[in-house]
Each structure stands twice: as C-alpha cells, then as structure tokens.
Amino acid sequence: MQIKTPDIGVDKATVAEILVKVGDTVDVDDSLVLLESDKASVEVPSTSAGVVKSILVNLGDNVTEGVALVELESEDASSAATEVQQADASEKTSENTPTSLPDQEIMQELTSHQPHQAANSTQASKAASSSSIVEVQVPDIGVEKALVGEILVQVGDVIDVDQSIVVVESDKATVEVPSSVSGIVESIEVHEGDTVKEGVVLIKVKVAGGTQADTVVETPKVENVPAAATKSEPVAEAAPAQSGAIEISVPDLGVDKATVAEILVKVGDTVEADQSIIVVESDKATVEVPSSTAGVIKVIHVELGQKVSEGIALVTIEGKAQADAAPVAAKAEAPKAAVTKAETAPAAPSAQAAATTDNADKLTKEQNAANSKVYAGPAVRKLARELGVILSEVKASGSHARVMKEDLKAYVKTRLTTSQPAPVAAAAVQAAGLPKLPDFSAFGGTEEKAMTRLQQVSVPQLSLNNFIPQVTQFDAADITELEAWRGELKGNFKKEGISLTILAFIAKALAHLLKEEPYFAGHLADDQKSVLLRNEIHMGIAVATPDGLTVPVLRNPDQKSVKQIAVELGELSKKAREKKLSPKDLQGANFTITSLGSIGGTAFTPLVNWPQVAILGISPATMQPVWNGESFDPRLMLPLSLSYDHRVINGADAARFTHKLTKLLADIRTLLL
Structure with missing residues (x-):
C-alpha cells in the first residue's frame, strides 16, 4: 500500500x-x-x-x-x-x-x-487454527479518497457483522463503514483525520476458528470488495422508476423558534435539490431552508409570519425519486446498506443543520486564504465556506489541533444561540420606565401596522443610546480633488464590475486615522474605570434596506487597498439587501460609518452604536464658495458628523479627530507618507 x-x-x-x-x-x-x-x-x-x-x-x-x-x-x-x-x-x-x-x-x-x-x-493457514486475525478494509465508497471522521470501536470491543466501525467523510458524503466479520477488535490501524482510500486496512479483528474462519477468509479479498460495494447500485438504478411525496421540515436552526419571513416557491413549482424554498428568521439570524430533493411543490404548509420550530413541515414535494428511493432500498437491504448512507445523508436533519444556507461561498478571498492555514479536512472547509465561518475562531478538538465537523457545528450553534443579555435587560428597564400610550379613539382612532422583524430587533439596541452621554462634532471636508480623482478612476473600475464610491476612500482614511487615535475604536470597560483598546479595526457600514437599517462589518480596512474596500462594500450591500448576511457579518465592529449618500440634508446627529464609543455620519457633498484669502473659490464640501461617548472621548479630542480626517480627505496622498 x-x-x-x-x-x-x-x-x-x-x-x-x-x-x-x-x-x-x-x-x-x-x-x-x-x-x-x-x-x-x-x-x-x-x-x-x-x-x-x-x-x-x-x-x-x-x-x-x-x-x-x-x-x-x-x-x-x-x-x-x-x-x-x-x-x-x-x-x-x-x-x-x-x-x-x-x-x-x-x-x-x-x-x-x-x-x-x-x-x-496467510489467511488460509490462519483459518485452520483455533482463531485468526482478519483485516477489515475500506470498501468502494464511491470517491477516490476520504478522511477518517470518527472511530466507533475500541480495542477489545466485541463486534458483529455489519456493525459500523468507522465513519469516513469526503466533501460529498459521510459514510459509516461496516465490519465484514464478527469477533474481537484486535487493533485499530487508522486514526481520526487520516486520509484513506479503497483497500486501506481500518481494523484487525480476531475471529473464532473453524467454519467461521473459513467464511471470513473470503470477505476481505480485494476482488470481493467492489461486489459488496455494488449492493448500492440497484438503489441508483431503481430510483428513476419510483416517486413519492416528501415533506421538507424545519432543520435544527440552533434556536427554539423562528418566523417564516419569506416563501420562495409556490404550488406547482419545480425545484432542484439544495434549492432554497423558505426563509426563516430569528432575532439572531436569517436562514434559507433548502430542499433535500428535486421535484414539484404539492403543498405549502406554512404562512408568512408563522412561528415554526425544528421538525415542523414546511412543504410537501412530489419527488423525482432520486432522493427518496435510497431510503426505501436501504430498508430492503437492511444492515448491508450501511455503505449507501451517502445516498440518504442529504435527507437527514443532522445534515440539513449543516446546510441551512445555500452552497455559495460566503467568505472573502482573504478569509479563504486564512482558512487554508488551519488544519481541517475538505468537508469541514467546504462547510465553513458555506456558513461563512473563519476556522481560526473555531476551537479544535481533533488530534494535532484539527478542526472537526462537530467543532464547526458547535461554533455555529453557539453564535446563533448566544444573545447579548445586557442590551435586552437594559431595554426592558427602559420600556418599563415609559407610561402607556393614551387612548386615541376620541381623536379618530388608530390602525396598527406591524414593524418589520429588523426594526423590532433594533429597538433594544437603539434604546441603549439613552444611557450614553453623547455629543456630536460637526466639520466639513474639501473633497474637490478627491472627487476629481475618483471620476478618473471609476470608468476602469466599472469595466471590472466595481462601483467606486467616495465611501471607499473615507473608510480607508478613517482606518488610517483610527490607528493613530485608538480610543475612538475602543470600548468603555464594564467597571467604567478603564478603556478596552482593540488590536484590529473592524468597521460597521450602515446599509439601508426595505426592512430597515442593518450594519454589516468591513474587516481590517487598514490592511486593504481602496479597490479591495470598494469590492467588499459592494458585496456587503448586496448581501444586506438580499437578506444573505450571516451572524458573523454583523459582529465585532468597533467603529461605524453611516452615510445619507445623495438623499439630502446638511447634517445630522447619528446615534452611537453601543458598545462602540464613536460613529461618523456623512451628509451629501455640495458645492460651496470658500474664501482663499483673496477671493471665493467653488469647492466641493462634504459635511461630517462625529457622535461620540463623552465618558471616553473629550470634546477637544473629537475636534482634532475630525480636523485630521478633513486633511486626509483633502489630500489623500498623505496616506502614503
């Protein structure tokens, strides 16, 4: 071998x-x-x-x-x-x-x-003795190689024929390998994380002599392994001839209940396997539930706004039989069909938990590059890309610090279920301090209109601002030259499909400035006796959507070019509008930018987003006459509004901060010095 x-x-x-x-x-x-x-x-x-x-x-x-x-x-x-x-x-x-x-x-x-x-x-000679050692090998599992994900037995265990002994996984399926003999596990020849292929010895089993030994001698032969594996072939052949109704249920979302936010299909639609059919929302995440099979939608069991939990039926699909034939044949094959579990895996709730999003890559090139440095198997890397997880943040339990699939699932579930108790508690106190609304029936009555889910979730967070002594510093930056340069660049950027906005330059300038002024990207400690200074810059970018304002996070803008920032701003905005943001996309910011773009207005006072201590508001730029010492020149002026937590930042420091920012924007070349 x-x-x-x-x-x-x-x-x-x-x-x-x-x-x-x-x-x-x-x-x-x-x-x-x-x-x-x-x-x-x-x-x-x-x-x-x-x-x-x-x-x-x-x-x-x-x-x-x-x-x-x-x-x-x-x-x-x-x-x-x-x-x-x-x-x-x-x-x-x-x-x-x-x-x-x-x-x-x-x-x-x-x-x-x-x-x-x-x-x-040597097997024939061993069969003549009172006991013999038989090697159990990897059968034909339909892929060239796979990883040992879990070892289900220990040395000394008594096992039966067809008892699962090892779980192997590839980026396509997870398969339990059954034992071809019964006896006592003599030794285990592989370890979790090993790469194996057909014919590799998994365990050695001590079997009784006589008739049994004669029988098991034939089992591990190389020529017989494909024959055993092909027991799954009739399943594939029989599939096209069958059809049946399949219920798609709510998978394990990591939360007790969620709300049906959007129904992506209607009765009569033809769907493919893994196509998203329902969007469910909790107060922590939005998840698209995929179909586990291809077929035609027969019944939709839920309505918009309905509360659902794990196991509740969402839709019934008349399958094309490829997905549901495997479980039927598996029952007929009984224990010998253990190898074919790869066929039925997509229909299992545990697999659906890992497939709560579509197969799109939710990581940037930089994040994928970082993931490649972490010790993990291809199936784990694929799942991390789909879920938008940075593997370096996952606690590894495998040997040699290998990240296992269970580690990834535990991390995602923790992020989905871990709420921020302080905001909720504070919001409850604030709400309790307000009197009830008066009766408006004598003044024409009222009509109740439900707020969007995003607006409802934002209420507790925004209410925290009542506990922050906030001040706003106003300034204006001369961006005449910067806008002229942007005009020269945006044509080539547009050919590459990149929208180059002034926001990309502002984010770059701010990231540079926050390195010099770390208090503006810090946090007030719980004891209010110290300030926690962050080691990295993660910038929240407020995005307006039809459902309300959401704030995805731009990672490490200080380490990226203006072009990279422009690309990521476009991606974050698109994901926000399409409700594709993951919990990871919304976490970890230590400074926020909110821009009115070209909507209108001259200035405003943005609210500090706790636990941050500062936020920059940007109003539309206008042409204004500016005195140059001899005459007035027409200059493009950009209004800036810096709101800050006065417990952490002094007014003089805030004024210096905005002044430095205006200088950077007036001559962006100073970033190179």
Whole structure:
C-alpha cells in the first residue's frame, strides 16, 4: 500500500528529510517523511505497519495533498511470501533428498495445497487454527479518497457483522463503514483525520476458528470488495422508476423558534435539490431552508409570519425519486446498506443543520486564504465556506489541533444561540420606565401596522443610546480633488464590475486615522474605570434596506487597498439587501460609518452604536464658495458628523479627530507618507 501526503493545511510543501529507507520495518504512526512549508514542519506518519518497499519521493521535491510518499508491503504479505518460498524450497529438497515415508506424505500434502496458499496469502493457514486475525478494509465508497471522521470501536470491543466501525467523510458524503466479520477488535490501524482510500486496512479483528474462519477468509479479498460495494447500485438504478411525496421540515436552526419571513416557491413549482424554498428568521439570524430533493411543490404548509420550530413541515414535494428511493432500498437491504448512507445523508436533519444556507461561498478571498492555514479536512472547509465561518475562531478538538465537523457545528450553534443579555435587560428597564400610550379613539382612532422583524430587533439596541452621554462634532471636508480623482478612476473600475464610491476612500482614511487615535475604536470597560483598546479595526457600514437599517462589518480596512474596500462594500450591500448576511457579518465592529449618500440634508446627529464609543455620519457633498484669502473659490464640501461617548472621548479630542480626517480627505496622498 502507498502512504500519501495528508491534508497538512497548505497548498504544497517540500520534502525536507526522509526518515526511513527501503527494507525498514515500520509500525503504525512511525514517522516516514518530514515535510516543510513556509509556515510549519510536519512529520508524516505511517497509517499501516509493514516493510518499506520503495520510497517514491526525493529530498527537495514539492508535494501536495494525495501525492504518494512511500510504498509499504504489509507484514502479512511479507510473511506469506516467506512461507511460499519455504514451501518451494521444501519441494525442491523432496526431489533430491530421500526422506522417510511420513515425511514424504507430509511434503505431498503441503505440495497439493500450495497453490491455494499462494492465492489466499496467510489467511488460509490462519483459518485452520483455533482463531485468526482478519483485516477489515475500506470498501468502494464511491470517491477516490476520504478522511477518517470518527472511530466507533475500541480495542477489545466485541463486534458483529455489519456493525459500523468507522465513519469516513469526503466533501460529498459521510459514510459509516461496516465490519465484514464478527469477533474481537484486535487493533485499530487508522486514526481520526487520516486520509484513506479503497483497500486501506481500518481494523484487525480476531475471529473464532473453524467454519467461521473459513467464511471470513473470503470477505476481505480485494476482488470481493467492489461486489459488496455494488449492493448500492440497484438503489441508483431503481430510483428513476419510483416517486413519492416528501415533506421538507424545519432543520435544527440552533434556536427554539423562528418566523417564516419569506416563501420562495409556490404550488406547482419545480425545484432542484439544495434549492432554497423558505426563509426563516430569528432575532439572531436569517436562514434559507433548502430542499433535500428535486421535484414539484404539492403543498405549502406554512404562512408568512408563522412561528415554526425544528421538525415542523414546511412543504410537501412530489419527488423525482432520486432522493427518496435510497431510503426505501436501504430498508430492503437492511444492515448491508450501511455503505449507501451517502445516498440518504442529504435527507437527514443532522445534515440539513449543516446546510441551512445555500452552497455559495460566503467568505472573502482573504478569509479563504486564512482558512487554508488551519488544519481541517475538505468537508469541514467546504462547510465553513458555506456558513461563512473563519476556522481560526473555531476551537479544535481533533488530534494535532484539527478542526472537526462537530467543532464547526458547535461554533455555529453557539453564535446563533448566544444573545447579548445586557442590551435586552437594559431595554426592558427602559420600556418599563415609559407610561402607556393614551387612548386615541376620541381623536379618530388608530390602525396598527406591524414593524418589520429588523426594526423590532433594533429597538433594544437603539434604546441603549439613552444611557450614553453623547455629543456630536460637526466639520466639513474639501473633497474637490478627491472627487476629481475618483471620476478618473471609476470608468476602469466599472469595466471590472466595481462601483467606486467616495465611501471607499473615507473608510480607508478613517482606518488610517483610527490607528493613530485608538480610543475612538475602543470600548468603555464594564467597571467604567478603564478603556478596552482593540488590536484590529473592524468597521460597521450602515446599509439601508426595505426592512430597515442593518450594519454589516468591513474587516481590517487598514490592511486593504481602496479597490479591495470598494469590492467588499459592494458585496456587503448586496448581501444586506438580499437578506444573505450571516451572524458573523454583523459582529465585532468597533467603529461605524453611516452615510445619507445623495438623499439630502446638511447634517445630522447619528446615534452611537453601543458598545462602540464613536460613529461618523456623512451628509451629501455640495458645492460651496470658500474664501482663499483673496477671493471665493467653488469647492466641493462634504459635511461630517462625529457622535461620540463623552465618558471616553473629550470634546477637544473629537475636534482634532475630525480636523485630521478633513486633511486626509483633502489630500489623500498623505496616506502614503
């Protein structure tokens, strides 16, 4: 068998040292090769015991995941070869050397069985003993390679035929591998996180001798593995001939209940597998529920505004049978269909919990690059991209700090279910302090109109502003030259599909200034005796949507170019308008910009967004006469409104801050100095 390069968290690495030589005997987990990248050095362990048959790489070679490093000959194969050689030698000796009659009979018996021994390796000889060791291997699971996600047995466990022993996962499915024999687990040959493929030994099982041993000898044969795996093929063939009604239910959203915000389909629509059908909202997140199968919508069981929880039926679909045939056939196949769980996995609620969003990549290129540096498998990386999770923030439980799928799910559930108790409690106090509304029936009456969900969620947060002693500093920046430069650039940007707005330049200038003035991006400590200064800049950008104002977060603008900022501002605005923002997109800001664009007005007093201590408001720029010492020049002036928490920021500091910002915007070249 070949030992290949596992997923080491980087695109490629260099062979720095070869730790074995041809002929060496190695055990499971013995280090074979040392790989180095510009980030780490990793020793690649052997996933099986055996003798080094050949070394397939050289010092200095660049290797990637899946490249073969060393070829091993298993100990069983080696011993089988030795036995055959000994038998050959004995046969030759019998031809030339006189022996006693009993010896001749023994040699004849040995010779008559020799072809059978060569064909069945050591297993035939073991079957004759009182007990034997049988290797259980990876069957044909429909993919070239997979990762060991979970080991379901321990050494010493008594297992039965078809009992699941290992869970392997690829980026397409999770499969439980059943045991082909019954007996006692003698050893486990793989570890969680190992990359395996068809034929790799998973465990060794000690089975009873006699008839049972004769039976299990045939099971692990390489030629029989595909035959066992093809038991799932009739399922695929039978699928087109079947059809049936399938109910799509609310998956595990991580919250007790949610509200149906939007129904994306209607009765009679044809949908594909993984197509979003319903949008549900909680006070913490908006989630699109996908269909687990392709088919035609027959019934819609919910209405807009209805409260739903996990398990409640959303729609009934007349399936095309591809999705529902697998579970039917699985019942007929009983335990032997364990390998085919990859077919039915999309219909399971646990899998739907991981698929609460569509398959779109919700991470930026920079975030994907950061994720590539974290030790995790392809299935975990794919799920992280779909959910918009940065893997470095997830607590890893796997060996060698490997992020497992369960870690990712736990992280997402925590973020969805963890609320901010302080805002809710404070809002309750504030609401309790207000008197009830008077009766307006004598003045023409009233008509009650429900606020949008977003507006309702914003009430507690906005009410916190009543506890902040807020002051607003007004200023104006001369952006005449900046606007002229933007006009020169935006044509080429537009050809690339990028909208270059003045906001991108303001965000860049602000990020630069916040590095010099960290208190404006800090937080007042709970004891109100200190200020918490943040190590990074994460800027909230207020976006107006039909449902209300939402504030997605622009990450690390100080580390990005104006072009990168423009691209991300466009992406955040689009996601906000389409209700595609994840909880991660709304968290962690330490300064906010809110702009009226070209709507109108001359100035306003934006509200500080707790727990931040400052917010910048931008009003529409206008041409104004500005005295140059001799005459008035027409200049494009941009009104700025800086609101701040006076407990943290003094008025003089705020005035200096806005003055510095106007200088930066008047001559953006100073950012380069």
